[in-house]
Amino acid sequence: MVGVPESHSGWTFITSHARVLAAIADNPNARIRDIAAHCRLTERAVSRIIADLEQAGYLSHTKDGRTNTYRIEPNKVLRHPAEAGLSVASLLSLLVQDETDRVRKPVAP
Template sequence: MAAVPDSHTGWTFITSHARVLAAIADNPNIRIRDIAAHCRLTERAVSRIISDLEQNGYLSHTREGRQNTYRIDPDKVLRHPAEAGLPVASLLSLLVQDETERTRPPAAHTQPPADATTAK
């Protein structure tokens, strides 16, 4: 088994469950090994997360030969009361980017015109 890349210490904005779900949304045929490498988790942790997501109805899979194909329920609402009613698709739209967005440099911050910032 390949070593997991250097772990991050401290807190992050995105949970491991969200990272795994986003990796699957990006590639429904992705292998657990590849999810683990992408998310910097162990394969065992990814398996547990996938199990959590399936038990709670966010994810299902079908077995095709030696490969799993995952399906995300985009209408399933997020669990936390603060996001009540927000579908998982909204979260994934923030986390999953198409290839052109990944390779494009970040947009430069632009300043509003000088007359727009001064009070009259």
């Protein structure tokens, strides 16, 4: 995972489930430990979230030795009625940066 973000207190717009899904989209081979650090969650919380996402059909994984490779179902529709018709791919397009966007460009004064 690319650098761990600084801690934050207070409310945020994105749920922990969305953060974990975005972290996995960014690196499908990420360890739970790395996802937890990146999302500022406990490993136990990340494990529960991954189980939730797998149970609901948004995520699956294959195991190769000790490594998990996650697969996101991009066409799966989001659960809340307010997001009717939006897919996981739509959500991830907002949350996951392209490699070319990772290097922040200087902001003009």
